[in-house]
Amino acid sequence: MARFLKMPGVSADSDAAVLEGWLVEAGASVTAGAAIASVETEKAVVDIEVDDDAVIHALLVESGDTVPVGDPIAVLLAPGEAASEGESLIAQLGGAPAAAPAAEPAPSIAQEEAKEAVEAAEPVAAPAQPAPTTPEPVAAPAAPTGGSGERRFASPLARRMAKEAGLDLAAIQGTGPGGRIVRADVESAASAPEAPAAAAPAAAPASAPVVSPAGGTATPHTKLRRIIASRLQQSKREAPHFYLRRDLRVDALLALRAQVNEGSAVRVSVNDLFVKAAARALVDVPEMNVIWTDDAVVSYATADISIAVASDRGLVTPTIRGIESLSLTSLSAQIKDAVGRANEGRLQQAELEGGTMSITNLGMFGVDEFSAIINPPQASILAIGAATRRAVVNDEGELEAGSVVTVTLSVDHRPVDGVVAARWLDRLAQLVASPMQILL
Template identity: 60%
Template sequence: MATLFRMPGVSADADEAVLEAWTVQQGATISSGQTIASVETEKAVVDVESDIDAVVHALLVPGGATVPVGDPIAVLLEIDEDPAEGEKLLAQLGLGGDQAAETATAIASAPEEAQAPPAPAPDAPAPSATVVAAPAASSNGGRVFASPIARKLAREKGIDFATLTGTGPGGRIVRDDVLAAASAGTAPVTAAAPPAASAAAAPQPAAQPVAPVVRPGWEATPHSKLRKLVASRLQASKQQAPHFYLRTSLRVDALLALRAQLNAAGSDRISVNDFIVKAAAKALIDVPEMNVVWSEEAVLHAPQADVAVAVASDRGLVTPVISGVEGLSLSALSRRIKDAVARANDGKLQQSELEGGTLTISNLAMFGVEEFDAIINPPQAGILAVGAAVKQPVVGDDGEIAVAGVVKVVLSVDHRPVDGVVGAKWLARFKELIENPLQIIV
């Protein structure tokens, strides 16, 4: 029977996603497991697969459309099913054949690299993300159909749903409808004053951020979805995870010499960061009390060393997780990291590659930064901030002063799952590995 293919929940913390592009056309026959669209979340671009063998009867939204999770984006038919069954589904959505045909034409004529709609000018109504024509907001016995994020925005902005016209599938009110109404100056709802007793018992609103004073000549760069997500997660990390910091200095002359030998003998160019990630993973295996994450019910112990690597990609900060690092050779690890960085810059990381891990490596050595404190990437237990190698005088075990390459590192630790002694044991083992680098590769 004809079925609706809906926008999947590709990210646990997203109410909506951008349908970046279709990889099939209307009328195409598809098989189970075949990729039919790519969907962009705040973190990555994810391939979406069909779970059935089917024929694409209609594509309901074009590339670049922002769609609430759960909304229909296509109508699929069983193989050899009568197309009339698909038309019935379209009619139930309030989409006639002409409207569906217009959408199909728009999709077919769109460029291969579908772009999201441009941001509206400050004084202009926000454009709707979808191009499917729809009737006014649907209701059923007074019920207004709207996406969860549209309801949340309407409450925040004090906008009455009765004043809105839905442009989503079947007349559903979506986020852009609320934003358009807010930009156009739709009158907010005036709520009746609560009784005195209720007002006294009501919780006080949270303090609002102090608005910046904007001077002439300042320019505004609107927040990207990724920037807003990073800001939200890091703010939550500093507020919820009690950070403590452990610092040490590493002598890296032996490591640099070993790296030069490996690069001269092999085809893969190994970086200092590759050594650091590998050493961090071995230290997690050797000090398993550090290889954990916090949950409200329990401390969760990881069976292998999955280490995230902070990447300042062209799209913003992302932290792809390299799984099972302890079992990878240095050259294999180097290739995995280079591949993750390249795909991060292209926005092609899978959602699964951005989840998990117990520790992140954040390395700013290439910018000449000698030392810094990093914020933990929740729910991981720690993050290691790595600075640049600097030549400086050091006192050897024999008491003699010599010049050596020294790297300063700072381990930020979540004190909920990890005590100070455990963090110190892990850092001591990491230091031992870096200063005796043959232990890293054997």
């Protein structure tokens, strides 16, 4: 039967997502499991797949549109189904009588709008396809009114954008059918020199504008920056951090890296070796391979470690799974791929979840040592500093020059005790001192 394809809830942190692009055209036939669109959240890009074989009857939103979760983005037909069935759904979006029974109830835009008929986001006409009818609200008691008391109609996307921009819909001139306010109207109003401000509720004080100190420039927070700030604040507030520091001599590790890179097409970094050593230490000290939940300490059999990446979009931590079973070159290739896609904003949401430990490295910037904040709900994060030449005492008690890295282990004291963390760090030191064990 004809049905709507709705914007899925691709991220727990978002009630809307950006349709990055369509991977199919209207009229295309697709099989179950095929990806038909890419959706961008604050932290990742996720492919939308179809559950069953289908024909793409119409695409209802444009690439780049921000769409609330649950709103329809396309109309799908069953193979061999008449196009009139899809047209009836499109007509339903516009409030017109359906030519045939709808395949499913009209989708609600949000819980508070359950009594309204569904309005589609601004549709776009596909090549050789009729343009979907622009939706008109039906019986919308909550629609904004102008000064004369007339009801103003607006698409769900326009309402959401106006709210986020702090604009009053009653002061925006609609250019859609019947004077309906659409996305372009909100964008035009937001870019105007004197955009109409939304009226504040009588019982609530008006929010203060962003104020910059004299000589400063204010940059509004992005959604990703707000998420990062919220999670790190939560971690420092709720997770009782304690810190263990240790100087590790890495001459043998650097020599192994040089040997591996001599005959390999994949260039292995010092950080790759530390990630591999940390994973081996998690396997050898399983009490560290845990996370904290409100009900239990959860242990894991595989070593899944998140790598902190300062991408162009902000700080993200893609997780590499099952590191204990990966070869060093395979691990290095996976880390490089994850870092590259992080910078392009192409990480999948699942890649940003899981893991019991994170690793962050500022050694390439000449930082000798630093402490990092745990990425919840993980139990620890290892901060790696720069390798520097220092005076060290060898096993024979003689003074000599050696390459040393200072690492700092931040640990959540709720699931992990100090003795366990010390055992793990000692095992890491053993592996770095005798790095051939990492490859076994």
